Amino acid sequence: xxxxxxxxxxxxxxxxxxxxxxxxxxxxxxxxxxxxxxxxxxxxxxxxxxxxxxxxxxxxxxxxxxxxxxxxxxxxxxxxxxxxxxxxxxxxxxxxxxxxxxxxxxxxxxxxxxxxxxxxxxxxxxxxxxxxxxxxxxxxxxxxxxxxxxxxxxxxxxxxxxxxxxxxxxxxxxxxxxxxxxxxxxxxxxxxxxxxxxxxxxxxxxxxxxxxxxxxxxxxxxxxxxxxxxxxxxxxxxxxxxxxxxxxxxxxxxxxxxxxxxxxxxxxxxxxxxxxxxxxxxxxxxxxxxxxxxxxxxxxxxxxxxxxxxxxxxxxxxxxxxxxxxxxxxxxxxxxxxxxxxxxxxxxxxxxxxxxxxxxxxxxxxxxxxxxxxxxxxxxxxxxxxxxxxxxxxxxxxxxxxxxxxxxxxxxxxxxxxxxxxxxxxxx
DNA sequence: TCTGGGGTCCTAGGACCC
DNA sequence: TCTGGGGTCCTAGGACCC
Numbered sequence: 001x002x003x004x005x006x007x008x009x010x011x012x013x014x015x016x017x018x019x020x021x022x023x024x025x026x027x028x029x030x031x032x033x034x035x036x037x038x039x040x041x042x043x044x045x046x047x048x049x050x051x052x053x054x055x056x057x058x059x060x061x062x063x064x065x066x067x068x069x070x071x072x073x074x075x076x077x078x079x080x081x082x083x084x085x086x087x088x089x090x091x092x093x094x095x096x097x098x099x100x101x102x103x104x105x106x107x108x109x110x111x112x113x114x115x116x117x118x119x120x121x122x123x124x125x126x127x128x129x130x131x132x133x134x135x136x137x138x139x140x141x142x143x144x145x146x147x148x149x150x151x152x153x154x155x156x157x158x159x160x161x162x163x164x165x166x167x168x169x170x171x172x173x174x175x176x177x178x179x180x181x182x183x184x185x186x187x188x189x190x191x192x193x194x195x196x197x198x199x200x201x202x203x204x205x206x207x208x209x210x211x212x213x214x215x216x217x218x219x220x221x222x223x224x225x226x227x228x229x230x231x232x233x234x235x236x237x238x239x240x241x242x243x244x245x246x247x248x249x250x251x252x253x254x255x256x257x258x259x260x261x262x263x264x265x266x267x268x269x270x271x272x273x274x275x276x277x278x279x280x281x282x283x284x285x286x287x288x289x290x291x292x293x294x295x296x297x298x299x300x301x302x303x304x305x306x307x308x309x310x311x312x313x314x315x316x317x318x319x320x321x322x323x324x325x326x327x328x329x330x331x332x333x334x335x336x337x338x339x340x341x342x343x344x345x346x347x348x349x350x351x352x353x354x355x356x357x358x359x360x361x362x363x364x365x366x367x368x369x370x371x372x373x374x375x376x377x378x379x380x381x382x383x384x385x386x387x388x389x390x391x392x393x394x395x396x397x398x399x400x401x402x403x404x405x406x407x408x409x410x411x412x413x414x415x416x417x418x419x420x421x422x423x424x425x426x427x428x
Numbered sequence: 429t430c431t432g433g434g435g436t437c438c439t440a441g442g443a444c445c446c
Numbered sequence: 447t448c449t450g451g452g453g454t455c456c457t458a459g460g461a462c463c464c
Contacts, residue, residue, distance in 0.1 A: 022464095043433075046430080047432055048431055050432070064431085064432090066430070066431040067430070069430090069431085084432085111435095114464075196462095197463080198462085201461060201462090202461075231437095231439095247437085255435080255436095256435085258434085259434055260434090262433080308430090355434095
């Protein structure tokens with residue numbers, strides 16, 4: 001099984017820029033008194049930990065930890081707990097990405113806090129100071145600490161950026177993996193589970209075959225990886241050998257589906273409440289479609305009970321409906337979502353989560369109107385444009401469809417709002 | 429008592445066709 | 447009488463990511 005390999009050190013390298021502890025860092029931009037304290041950001045309904053400061057990590061609080069279990073790691077009141085504010089995080093992410101784009105040209109935005117970009121064929125001795133300057137610029141201009149890793153492939157760049165983040169005092173926030181000896185050394189120290197694209201299941205399977213580190217994995221023959229596993233893992237294998245072949249679908253590409261879903265603040269039993277939540281979700285979804293300039297061919301709804309409550313009956317179901325014409329109109333999306341809900345709502349069941357999704361998305365510019373359809377779509381478009389303009393000017397939801405009388409029954413809990421800053425939002 | 433939300437890609441297997 | 451095999455499309459589910 002052991003084979004010699006030669007990483008192909010390509011001329012063009014891939015870099016990954018990664019914001020450190022991103023959500024917590026955003027909250028610290030708003031409230032500098034949070035610096036130096038253990039801080040965690042909680043998911044919707046304040047359910048579990050989705051971002052941790054270094055101080056919180058040092059206390060042993062794991063990622064994904066349910067909020068009510070924080071007390072098993074430390075005194076809960078010694079940790080600052082904040083409800084997530086995704087609008088703020090998106091705003092700050094935009095600013096960071098704009099700076100990276102300005103400095104490095106074409107970037108692939110991979111997630112809210114990460115982006116890849118290509119580096120020219122320059123000696124690392126010149127690239128490194130340039131990257132260090134970028135790290136400093138983002139810290140000074142936006143207040144967000146970032147790390148940059150660069151290497152012959154994205155998967156190796158990812159490993160490099162982790163090192164840059166972990167040993168920040170030594171690395172200046174920048175770490176590169178270019179020379180073969182350095183790559184070998186680091187792969188020997190990298191547990192297989194830490195490799196991008198290798199999750200829990202694949203890790204345990206590989207471990208059963210004696211693969212403990214990234215270096216062990218790299219020694220496997222490509223044919224074996226392909227035949228025992230799949231093409232995705234084979235690609236990761238090649239990436240670790242220094243071949244640039246990962247496919248990243250940047251969020252800026254036209255997406256394939258959109259979902260808006262929420263876990264309710266409490267279990268819900270009556271149709272009206274689930275209906276109002278679905279109407280609200282569908283309105284959000286239609287607005288997002290217009291923002292991203294896509295239209296849906298199909299709209300679906302799902303509902304599910306509370307799998308943690310063994311004392312209640314569990315029910316889940318989903319239904320989707322093809323639209324008469326691909327659309328982004330709030331009216332049409334809501335109408336079909338409500339119809340789909342009618343097909344799956346079952347009286348006597350309890351509901352804890354629901355959502356609306358749009359799929360088979362098309363760019364708005366590609367839509368061919370159905371001439372035999374009774375709906376006047378150009379009128380719909382003008383109406384939606386006016387609604388969006390009013391909501392933007394006066395703040396959503398200034399104009400919305402009638403229901404959603406009382407959202408308190410189903411709205412997620414947000415007990416720990418962080419500090420808000422209108423000033424920052426205006427600056428953007 | 430309290431356990432998120434939003435995505436992508438790949439594969440196996442069934443239906444269908446010639 | 448002989449009752450195949452290969453291709454495509456679709457879908458559900460698995461695995462992974464942040």
